[in-house]
Amino acid sequence: MPKCLLKVATGLQCPGCGIQRALHALLQGRFSEAIHYNYFLLFSGPYILSFGVRALLPKGKAKDSLTKVIEDKRLIWFYIILFFIWFIVRNILKI
Numbered sequence: 001m002p003k004c005l006l007k008v009a010t011g012l013q014c015p016g017c018g019i020q021r022a023l024h025a026l027l028q029g030r031f032s033e034a035i036h037y038n039y040f041l042l043f044s045g046p047y048i049l050s051f052g053v054r055a056l057l058p059k060g061k062a063k064d065s066l067t068k069v070i071e072d073k074r075l076i077w078f079y080i081i082l083f084f085i086w087f088i089v090r091n092i093l094k095i
Contacts (some may be wrong), residue, residue, distance in 0.1 A: 002020075002055075011057065013090050013091055015040050015090070016038070016040075021038075022038045022041050035045075039090075040083070040090075050069075054070065054091035
């Protein structure tokens with residue numbers, strides 16, 4: 001599998017490090033192993049999945065409601081802040 005360029009260059013793990021192994025484990029049905037590879041998957045997975053659900057929904061009230069939720073600026077900023085907190089925590093604790 002390809003190496004993370006940030007990790008190769010700096011030795012630091014980016015928030016996405018381990019996501020390929022996690023996705024592979026998920027496809028194999030090994031959920032706990034997938035989470036072990038990248039704990040941020042617990043936060044990013046449902047958010048990313050909601051975009052897929054929105055794409056599959058027909059036009060209407062449900063799609064509009066979901067769009068308002070996932071495109072809310074507060075949620076986006078919350079996700080960005082969690083992303084950087086995870087970057088710091090995983091490198092301090094070496095997770």
